Each structure stands twice: as structure tokens, then as C-alpha cells.
Amino acid sequence: MPSITAGTFGFPQRISFWPIDFSIFVYPLNSIPNARCYGWRCICQSLLQQATVLLTLLLAFSVLSGQTYASDAENHNELIIELAPLLSDKKSRSEALDRLIASSAPRTLSWLNALLAGELYVRKSDSLPVVGVRSGKRYALTEAASGTEAGDASKSELKKVKINNAIRGQLRSAIAALALRDPDPKVRLVAVERMLQTLDKSEVTAIQELFPEETDTDVKALMLLATQLSDLDSGDAQLTIETINAIGVNTRDQVTQRLKKLADSESTEVAVAAALQLEVIEKRKTLFSRIETVFFGLSLGSVLAMAAIGLAITFGVMGVINMAHGEMIMLGAYTTWAIQVLLPGLTEYSILLALPAAFIVAFTAGVIIEYLVIRHLYGRPLETLLATFGISLVLQQTVRTFISPQNVPVSNPSWLTGLWQLDPALSLAVNRVVIFVFCLLIFITLMWLLKYTFFGLKLRAVSQNREMARALGARSNSIDAITFGLGAGIAGVAGVALSQLSNVGPNMGQAYIVDSFMVVVFGGVGNLWGTLLAGLSLGVINKLIEPWAGAVLAKIFVLVFIILFIQKYPRGLFPQRGRAAGD
Amino acid sequence: MSKRFAVVSAVIGLGLAANISFAEDPIKVGVLHSLSGTMAISETTLKDTMLMLVEQQNAKGGLLGRQLEAVVVDPASDWPLFAEKARELIEVNKVDAVFGAWTSVSRKSVLPVFEELNSLLFYPVQYEGEESSKNVFYTGAAPNQQAIPAVDYLKDDIGVERWVLAGTDYVYPRTTNKILEAYLKDNGVAAEDIMINYTPFGHADWQSIVSEIKKFGSDGKKTAVVSTINGDANVPFYKELGNQGVSAEDIPVVAFSVGEEELSGIDTAPLVGHMAAWNYFMSVESAENDEFIGNWHKFLGDEDRVTNDPMEAHYIGFNMWVQAVEKAGTTDPDAVQEAIIGVSVPNLTGGLSSMLPNHHITKPVLIGEIQDDGQFDVVSETSGLVAGDAWSDFLPDSKDIIADWRKPLSCGNYNVKTGKCSGQNL
Known part of the structure; x- marks a missing residue:
């Protein structure tokens, strides 16, 4: 969602034609016009009031008109000092805000934006309203009214001016009115x-x-x-x-x-014209909503496929039922989190850094698991299943004990947020598009690795006929370890992408393990193309069913569909043929 | 070797036994919260809360001149295991009261155990109502202490006309939504202005549902989402709202399961301005709350830890139990059950909460808006305390039913029309 930040308007703007800010004089405190007065007293009272206001105005003019911008800001500063506490108070908030907006002082826009972004504070020591931007543990301050720097402070030295939805709405309208003359066309558009x-x-x-x-x-x-x-x-x-x-x-x-x-x-004429037009619009909207559904499906499919690709290697190519696959995804996601914690200034690039890091972490974990456990259990699928299930529980509880049983926050870089607006009724979320493309990239890289590299050749040889490959000089032990590591590493990379969409917590792996197996089995064990197509098609099927059956039933229908499909085609979409299928 | 070990341990054991026999046995308090599995995320904090409360009570000199001892077990988010562990606490560890359970299904699982063995359970989480057991004290909110005031706020203060009731597919959201639907229809909301949606546990792909909500809300009428979405499904839901450009000003979401603890684990940026209804927020300003937060930070040695509503419920429940035991002069469950009705203790929002005859308590209801620091800013507060209603007045099946555990009625399911005490909690 595009949001207006303080930075966009961070320059003084003069909106009013008056050189000074009148509002403070026109409405002195406690002089709300008395609505209930009668007869001559009322006239006198109102005359008196008006006279006072006029006098103050004249005085103000004579004193201030010749002065410079600085004193202007000073007055404005006083207004903010007066109103900031009122803004914190629920009852007086709206009225105080109206006065602030009406004051049309030079820097109104900049601190209205600060207020909207939740960056307006009152410094406790001298009740000075400041704009605070967080940098590390402290806040860099600028004076709200004048825009001059005011050092920095810790959180406990500041009191935040809180706002709620009603105020946010009011603020956005006010900002829109002021921003209509902004030199930046994007701001005007908003x-x-x-x-x-x-x-x-x-x-x-x-x-x-x-x-x-x-x-x-x-x-x-x-x-x-x-x-x-x-x-x-x-x-x-x-x-x-x-x-x-x-x-x-x-x-x-x-x-x-x-x-x-x-x-x-x-008027029938109007009604007919409107109805006709409405029909055409509805038709187009229906079309867009269908396109949207397919996109949602592909996006869900890309998530499924990405979670499953790693498994397609360990389970599909090596035949290891790896119940700890979900935890490899979790390791990748936690790596993203760790990088964001270690490098707080680099949120924008943290994802790019996390990709190789997550691969290395999960790859290492995979190789260790293979070396310590799986190596000793080849050819015993049941024991492998139980052992890897145990590993998954150990990894989960390790994270719970040493990091936190809570989810950890992974923030989204700004280039991964927002909408790609194709039409008012059709927009695609940027992160979904990126993840879809990313899934294809992983897939292509993996295909290349398996088909066109020497390692890929050896891997395929070992997986098809272990004894023959060994007889021809392939070291099946190290190839097994690296292959398992590769599957785990790719799961880790998937974890980085998934951290952008969902929770990062000790339980996250569990959410993907069943779906991953489903995709691999549906696609045909041992076939990467099958995994990709199965993931995408299951996603689309799910999303096509969801609007009329609801999310719960959609999931059930997909499972039933897979069961029926496997009954008819036990080897999935793309069965292995020839000798490879013989084991 | 093994012989020597046995001798040594026997000596130590004797010594310990002798040591204990000088003082009176401690009063044991059971803590039945999951420390592993999916619910550990929420329940671990409550275990710590109980340990803190017990420690504080001991520092004050214990109870009835005896020390308190917390017995912690881990039911591991496994519902049948809850029943087993509850039985273990009562029969093996001989605890006098148990504080625990989070999900409704875990409560339902332990309920028969507590009724059979006649022990006490203090249940600290907001729930769907439609229950009142002799052995359970519901210190969390009943639907009328959370859902109804929240809907009233949206309706009267924000002017919401169209409603999305979105929930996870299990008993609490289904019952709450049934109550809300009946309540909204009573208030003149047309059926086509209510959209009800259920999703599986841990639902992660919200694209279609958010898109549907967006379309539902594009009608020109003010729309809001009342969310009973549970646990981990919340984060992807809010993220998707942000992704599709739905802001809190367009379509606000008011949630009943999102509190400070849940917010501390996520990036709050897409949630700012959305709301939650609870009976307590960490940001509430009161002397009791300041003290409680201070103690909590000291107990854990971590200034960043938050407090939340179920923690307050345990605080109230524990203090009520302590008062009732002092009043009864014994920890005997029957005596405590009788003594606890009418007991009033300070809550953390600056008032007094009392135990009602239906085993629910009185609480204020607060609506808070999520701020970017993961805290809530209270935007609305009920003028007085709201009495927890075990049986909803808005459901045709339960509107004639009341619960009153005082003698001579002593019934958790009394039909005022037929004058019969019947049903589950006889």
C-alpha cells in the first residue's frame, strides 16, 4: 500500500496568504462563542468579544508583521505545544486537530505527515513537540514547528502523540487538501x-x-x-x-x-443508461475477477511448488522420506530473521543476503543429518521416516527453547510490498509476483544443475542404479550427502521466500510438510517437472473451488481429488518410465 | 556402586523428609499449560505468570500460614493429554486448585476429570460461553464481555453497516458468530449485509478471502470484519489485507484473539489501526497495572516482555482463590466453591472484579486500536463492569437458561421457563 511518509513533504510550505498564523488569535482558549445568550447582554457580550479579537489581531499584526520566518515558527510552535497534549486526549483530539489543520502554518503538512506516520512525540523534559525518527535504539529528533534538529532521545524520554482511525481519516483528508499543489505528481495522484x-x-x-x-x-x-x-x-x-x-x-x-x-x-432515461453501462462494467469485473482467481491459484501453487521442490530431491530423487523437510524451511526463515536482527539498517537488502545464507545454513544442516542419521538407514524407509520425524521435533523444540516459543517478526522490504495496479478492479500484489518468478528461477537453476552439470550426472546415476554407479567410480556416499544437503538447502531458500508471506515460528514447518508430500506424490516421484506442474495445478484447483465451497471444504476436495487421482494413476502426473521406475 | 548410591539417596531422602516434617506441607497449586506444541506460543507466558503469582504470595507469607508450591505439568498442546495431566495433578500431586487450559477443546477435555474428582479449575481465556460447571471458574470473557460490546462500538461509533464474521473453523468462532449473527439480525441488519467465513487452523493463503472481503466492502456501506481467527492464521491474514491495499480506515478488523503477546512476534506495520476487544490492555494506566508490569519484568528479568488479557485473568483468578481460601479457612474444594462466590478483588484496569454465582466474573470491556509499537490505544470503554453471562441471551436454545451455583439452586443449566435443571453440567 502506498503510504505518505514524512519524508515526502519534508519541506516548509506556505499555504495561507497571511504572513502570520491567525487561528490562535481568532479562537483564544476558553472563548468558544456563547450560544445561549439573550437580549442586550448578548449583543454587548458578542461586541466585546469581537472587539477583543480585533484588538488582539491589530496588536498581533503590528507586532509580528514585520518579523521574520523564525518568529512565525515560534508562534506555530506555541500552537503545537498547546495542542499536542490535547491530541493525546481522546475527547479533545478531533477539535485540536481541526485547529491545527486550520492554522495553515508553513510546516503544517510536514508534521501532519509525521503525526500520521506515528512519529510525532512530545519531549517530556521541556514539552517540546518533536518529530522522532527511529535509528537503532534512539530517536533522531527535529523540532516539529521549525524543522530544526533537536538532538536525539531514548524512547522513555518521549511521549508519543497517539492517534486513532477517526483521526487518521481526518488527517488523510487534510493532507490530501494540502498536497493537491505538491510539485510531485505522485503525491498529487494520491x-x-x-x-x-x-x-x-x-x-x-x-x-x-x-x-x-x-x-x-x-x-x-x-x-x-x-x-x-x-x-x-x-x-x-x-x-x-x-x-x-x-x-x-x-x-x-x-x-x-x-x-x-x-x-x-x-427518470427512466437515466435509469436505462445507467443500467446498460452497469451491465458492461459488471461483465468486465467478472472477467477480471476470473483472472484474479487464476493468479491467486498460480501464486498459491508457486508457494506449494517451492516448498516441495526440496522434497522432490530428497524424497523424489533419493527416496528418503524426510519428515524434517518442513524444519529445513523453518531454518531458512529463521536465517532471514537472524540477518534482519544482526543488520538492522539493511532491511531493504536483507532478503537478498538471506538467500545465500539460508542455503548455506540449511545445506549444512542437511549434510549433518544425512551423515549422522540417514546414511545408516538407507533402504529402511520406515525407520528413516521415524528418525526424521524425531529430528523435526528436536529442531522445533530447539528453536522454542533457545530462541522463543513465540513467532519472530520478519519485516518486508518496501520493494516487496505494494500493488501492481493493472486496472481499478485488477491488481496483483508485488510480493506474490516476485515469489512466483523466484519459484520458476529456483526450478530452472535446479534443472540446469541436474541435467547439465557433472554433479547432476553423477546424482542421476546414483539415484538410478547405485551399484552400477559405484562400479563406474561415482562416490555414492559423498553424492548422497551433497544431494540431501541440496534438497535441504533449497528448502531453506524457500523458507526465505515464505517468511515474506507467513509466520516465522517453531511450528511453521508443520504447515508445509503435508502439502509438500502431496505435491511430490501428485506430480510423480522423481520428476521435477511433475513437482512444478503439480504444485501450480493444485494451487489453481484449490482457488477455483474456494469461492463457492469455502476454504475448509476446498482443502478437503483437493485431498479427495488427489486420492482419486492416485487410485487411477499410482505414479502421479509424470511417472518414471523404464529402468528408473523399476526399484 | 549402585548399592552405595541407594544408601546415599536413602539418607538424603530421610533427611529431606525430616526437614519437611518440621514445617507444614505446602499448599499445592497445579499449572496446566502447554509448554510445547502449537499452543506453547500462548500458554508458556501463563505458566510464568502463575509462577510469579505464587512466588509473590509466598513472599507475603503464604496462605493460611503455609507456603504455596506450584506444580507445573506440560500437556504439550495435546487435548487428550490435558485430561491425563489434570488427573495426574489431582490424584498424584494432590493439588488443591488448578490454573490452566487455553483452547476450548482442552477445557472440554479436562472438564469431566475435574467434575469426577471434584477439584477446581480456573480457566483464564475468553471463550464461547454456553457452559457453567460447578468445578470451573471462568475468569476470561464470556461472549457478552467481548464480542457484543465490540460490535456495539463498531455499529454506534464507527457506523458500520456491513459485517464480515471471519473465524477459524472450531467451536469458539462458530458459537460466537452464531451469537453475533443473531444479535445483528435483532438489530435490524439484513442477511445480505452479513458475510460469514470459516478457514482451517493455520490458514496461510488469504488471497481469495481478502479479495472477497474487499468486494463485499466496495458497496459504499461502511464495512468491518469481526475476526475470531485464531493463532498463527492471523499474521498472513493481516499481511494479505496490507498487500491488497485494504487499510484499517477502509475496512477495520476487530479481533478477539489478537493481544500484545501475539503482536510481539510480528511486524506490526500492516496492523496499525485495526482493533481488538479485551478486558485488559498493557497500555491501561492504573496503579495496579504499573505494579503488575513492574513485577513481571523483574520476575523475568526482561524489560521487553509484554503483558496481556489472559495474564490479568489469572491474576484475578488467583487472588480470588486466595481470598476464598482465607475466607473458608481451608482449601477444601466444596468450601472454596461456596466461599468464592461474591469475592471481589482488584483487577488491573483500576476497578474491582467479583465472582458471580454462575462462576463467571465482572469485567470492564475495552476496545483498543493497534499502534505501531505493538501496543493498544484504548478507543472505547464500557461505562461500568459487565457481568459475564454463561448462557447467551441471543441464542434461542439458551436464552431461558441461567446458571447459579448458590444453594438451594446449585445448577449450571437451569431453565427458568420449565423450572428444570438439566443438561451437561448437572
Whole structure:
């Protein structure tokens, strides 16, 4: 989700035409106009009030008009000092915020953004409102009103100005209004987008006012839409019909909502035009929603395939039933976490660093497990199953004891968040697309490794006929160890990717083990292509069933489907043929 | 070698026995929380809480002039094992009261054991209601102490008109959602404005469901999600909401199973602004809470550890039990059961909670918004305490049923219409 951060607006902006901030004088504290007064007393009172205000104004003008920007900030500073505690208090929050917004002081925008981002604090020692940006254990401070640096502080020296959803909504609207003149077209786009959600009179006027000056085509198109939407609300039948046609097929919710209302309107002409347009829009939306479902399916499939590829090697190629496969995924995910903890400044690149690190960690773990346990159990599948199950429990409890029974937080780098907006009604999550591509990359690399390298050749030879391969000089022991390590290493790499989607905790491996076996068996044991296709198709099948059967039943249906499929084709989608199948 | 060992250990054993016989035997308190398996994530903290409470009570001079001793067992997130371990605590370790269980299924599993052996269980977690046992004290929230006030807040303060009731597929979400659905319909919400969705335990792929919620909410009416999603499934759910660009201002989620402890294990960025309803938040400002948090940090030697609602429930439950034992002058279960009804102890939000005749307690209900530091900012608070209702007034099957364990009624399932005491908890 694109969010506006303080950095975007981190420069002073002058919005008001007045050189000084009046609001503090116009509404002195405790002088809320008295609504309940009668007769001459009332007149006197209000006259007196007005006179006071005028006098203060004149005074203020004479004192301040000649002064510089610094004193301007000072006044503003006083306003924030006065209002910051009110913002922390639930009852006075909204009113205080209104006053802050109305003050239209030069740096309003920058600290409104800080407030929205949760970075506005009050320093306890001198009640100075500051913007604090966390760096390591301390916070780097800048004065909220003037923007000058104010050293740093620890968390306990600061009191956060808390906000809630109501305030956030108010803030976003206020920021949108101020950001409409921002030089950055992206910021303007977000501002108009925000206004479309509410679109009251003042917002329409503001947009229309700026429309002729707008140079960016995207922003301009959105501004035009805002005008058109307000035309749809106008109630003028002729204008409404013209606008309906002018908007054309637009899948935005705001358009659909208005058309739905218009389809029930009294004027038949309007109702017919709206209903016709609505039908076309709904058709397109249905199409998009189908595309979306397939994408969801492919994305789930890529997760399944990725979790299973490592197993396809250990189980599929080597024939080892490795119940600790899920824990190899867990090791990879914990490596990601460890790297983020060790290198706190590098969140953006931590994933890229974690990929090789996770491979090495899981590879090593795999080789050790193979050397200590599995080596002694070849040809005894039941014992291997039990032994690896034991290993998985040991690994889980080790993490629980030495790290924490709690999940650990793995943050997402910003380049992996956000949406890839193809249409208002169709957007793909960036991280899902990346993970899908990543899954294909792992797959291609592995294929290359197995088919076109000398190691791959030896691996295939050993897995097909151990004795013959040994007779020809392949050292089956070390090849077994490396192959098992490779399977584990790839599971570790999968863990890095999965840490971006799901929990990282001691139990996470359990969530993937059953699905992984399902994919490998469905795809055909010993066939990598089968694993990929099985993963993707199971994902799509699951997502196609889910909308009408619910998530619980969808899972059951998929399992039933696999059982039936295996009954008919016991060797999966791509059975091994020839000698390889003979064992 | 082995002979010598036996002699030595016999001597040591004798010495120990002699030592103990000088003082009176300690009063034993059972702690029945999973320390391994899936539920360890939540329950380990409660074990530590109990150890802390026992230690504090001992520092104050114990109970009835005797020391307290906590007996910790690990039911390993395995429901049948809960029953076995409960039996072990009562029969082998001879504990006088047990504090434990988290999931409803584990409570249901131990319930017959406690009723058969007539011992006491203090259950600290919010649950679906529709139960009141002579031997169980429910110090967590009943649905009317969490779900209903949360829905009221969304309806009245935020103006929500469309409702998504999303939950994990098991007894607590199903019953709670049934109650909420009936309650919403009573309040004039049309059936097409309620969407109910269940997902398996640990559901990780939320793409379709979030997309559906998004469509459901694009109608122009204010939409909110009431989430009874349990445990590990929450993180991917919130992440997916963030992924698909659904913010807390568009479609707020109010959760009944997400607390400080759960938030401490995740990146809170996508959750900011979403809500939770509990009877206690760590951020509540009161003298009792400050003291409790201070003690907790000192006990664990870790300033970063959070406190949460079920911990407060154990705090209240333990203090109630202590008072009841003092009042009764004995740890005998029957005497304590009688004495504990009406006992009032301070809760951590600055008020007093009392044990009701239906074995539930009075609590305030707080709604908090998640902040980026993993804490909650309280946005709404019930004006007074809410009395826990064992049998929901909004379900046709249970609206005529009450529970009252005072004599002469002494019944957990009394139908006021037919005047009969019947059903499960006779």
C-alpha cells in the first residue's frame, strides 16, 4: 500500500496568504462563542468579544508583521505545544486537530505527515513537540514547528502523540487538501485518489480550480473523473446521461456505486443508461475477477511448488522420506530473521543476503543429518521416516527453547510490498509476483544443475542404479550427502521466500510438510517437472473451488481429488518410465 | 556402586523428609499449560505468570500460614493429554486448585476429570460461553464481555453497516458468530449485509478471502470484519489485507484473539489501526497495572516482555482463590466453591472484579486500536463492569437458561421457563 511518509513533504510550505498564523488569535482558549445568550447582554457580550479579537489581531499584526520566518515558527510552535497534549486526549483530539489543520502554518503538512506516520512525540523534559525518527535504539529528533534538529532521545524520554482511525481519516483528508499543489505528481495522484473516496463540495471545487493547471496526464484523468462523479451526483438528467457515456467503462467502485443508485432513479432515461453501462462494467469485473482467481491459484501453487521442490530431491530423487523437510524451511526463515536482527539498517537488502545464507545454513544442516542419521538407514524407509520425524521435533523444540516459543517478526522490504495496479478492479500484489518468478528461477537453476552439470550426472546415476554407479567410480556416499544437503538447502531458500508471506515460528514447518508430500506424490516421484506442474495445478484447483465451497471444504476436495487421482494413476502426473521406475 | 548410591539417596531422602516434617506441607497449586506444541506460543507466558503469582504470595507469607508450591505439568498442546495431566495433578500431586487450559477443546477435555474428582479449575481465556460447571471458574470473557460490546462500538461509533464474521473453523468462532449473527439480525441488519467465513487452523493463503472481503466492502456501506481467527492464521491474514491495499480506515478488523503477546512476534506495520476487544490492555494506566508490569519484568528479568488479557485473568483468578481460601479457612474444594462466590478483588484496569454465582466474573470491556509499537490505544470503554453471562441471551436454545451455583439452586443449566435443571453440567 502506498503510504505518505514524512519524508515526502519534508519541506516548509506556505499555504495561507497571511504572513502570520491567525487561528490562535481568532479562537483564544476558553472563548468558544456563547450560544445561549439573550437580549442586550448578548449583543454587548458578542461586541466585546469581537472587539477583543480585533484588538488582539491589530496588536498581533503590528507586532509580528514585520518579523521574520523564525518568529512565525515560534508562534506555530506555541500552537503545537498547546495542542499536542490535547491530541493525546481522546475527547479533545478531533477539535485540536481541526485547529491545527486550520492554522495553515508553513510546516503544517510536514508534521501532519509525521503525526500520521506515528512519529510525532512530545519531549517530556521541556514539552517540546518533536518529530522522532527511529535509528537503532534512539530517536533522531527535529523540532516539529521549525524543522530544526533537536538532538536525539531514548524512547522513555518521549511521549508519543497517539492517534486513532477517526483521526487518521481526518488527517488523510487534510493532507490530501494540502498536497493537491505538491510539485510531485505522485503525491498529487494520491491526494486526488483520497478525495475521490469522500468527494464533498469543497474538494470538487478545489480539484476543478487546479484542473486547468495540471500537467500530469494521470492526475488530470483522475481530476476529470472527480468532476464527472460530481456531475453524476448533480441530479440533472441530461448532464447525468452525458456523463455516464463520457465516463465509459470504468471499473472503479465509486462509479459502480453511483451507477447502481442511478439505475434506480425516477427518470427512466437515466435509469436505462445507467443500467446498460452497469451491465458492461459488471461483465468486465467478472472477467477480471476470473483472472484474479487464476493468479491467486498460480501464486498459491508457486508457494506449494517451492516448498516441495526440496522434497522432490530428497524424497523424489533419493527416496528418503524426510519428515524434517518442513524444519529445513523453518531454518531458512529463521536465517532471514537472524540477518534482519544482526543488520538492522539493511532491511531493504536483507532478503537478498538471506538467500545465500539460508542455503548455506540449511545445506549444512542437511549434510549433518544425512551423515549422522540417514546414511545408516538407507533402504529402511520406515525407520528413516521415524528418525526424521524425531529430528523435526528436536529442531522445533530447539528453536522454542533457545530462541522463543513465540513467532519472530520478519519485516518486508518496501520493494516487496505494494500493488501492481493493472486496472481499478485488477491488481496483483508485488510480493506474490516476485515469489512466483523466484519459484520458476529456483526450478530452472535446479534443472540446469541436474541435467547439465557433472554433479547432476553423477546424482542421476546414483539415484538410478547405485551399484552400477559405484562400479563406474561415482562416490555414492559423498553424492548422497551433497544431494540431501541440496534438497535441504533449497528448502531453506524457500523458507526465505515464505517468511515474506507467513509466520516465522517453531511450528511453521508443520504447515508445509503435508502439502509438500502431496505435491511430490501428485506430480510423480522423481520428476521435477511433475513437482512444478503439480504444485501450480493444485494451487489453481484449490482457488477455483474456494469461492463457492469455502476454504475448509476446498482443502478437503483437493485431498479427495488427489486420492482419486492416485487410485487411477499410482505414479502421479509424470511417472518414471523404464529402468528408473523399476526399484 | 549402585548399592552405595541407594544408601546415599536413602539418607538424603530421610533427611529431606525430616526437614519437611518440621514445617507444614505446602499448599499445592497445579499449572496446566502447554509448554510445547502449537499452543506453547500462548500458554508458556501463563505458566510464568502463575509462577510469579505464587512466588509473590509466598513472599507475603503464604496462605493460611503455609507456603504455596506450584506444580507445573506440560500437556504439550495435546487435548487428550490435558485430561491425563489434570488427573495426574489431582490424584498424584494432590493439588488443591488448578490454573490452566487455553483452547476450548482442552477445557472440554479436562472438564469431566475435574467434575469426577471434584477439584477446581480456573480457566483464564475468553471463550464461547454456553457452559457453567460447578468445578470451573471462568475468569476470561464470556461472549457478552467481548464480542457484543465490540460490535456495539463498531455499529454506534464507527457506523458500520456491513459485517464480515471471519473465524477459524472450531467451536469458539462458530458459537460466537452464531451469537453475533443473531444479535445483528435483532438489530435490524439484513442477511445480505452479513458475510460469514470459516478457514482451517493455520490458514496461510488469504488471497481469495481478502479479495472477497474487499468486494463485499466496495458497496459504499461502511464495512468491518469481526475476526475470531485464531493463532498463527492471523499474521498472513493481516499481511494479505496490507498487500491488497485494504487499510484499517477502509475496512477495520476487530479481533478477539489478537493481544500484545501475539503482536510481539510480528511486524506490526500492516496492523496499525485495526482493533481488538479485551478486558485488559498493557497500555491501561492504573496503579495496579504499573505494579503488575513492574513485577513481571523483574520476575523475568526482561524489560521487553509484554503483558496481556489472559495474564490479568489469572491474576484475578488467583487472588480470588486466595481470598476464598482465607475466607473458608481451608482449601477444601466444596468450601472454596461456596466461599468464592461474591469475592471481589482488584483487577488491573483500576476497578474491582467479583465472582458471580454462575462462576463467571465482572469485567470492564475495552476496545483498543493497534499502534505501531505493538501496543493498544484504548478507543472505547464500557461505562461500568459487565457481568459475564454463561448462557447467551441471543441464542434461542439458551436464552431461558441461567446458571447459579448458590444453594438451594446449585445448577449450571437451569431453565427458568420449565423450572428444570438439566443438561451437561448437572
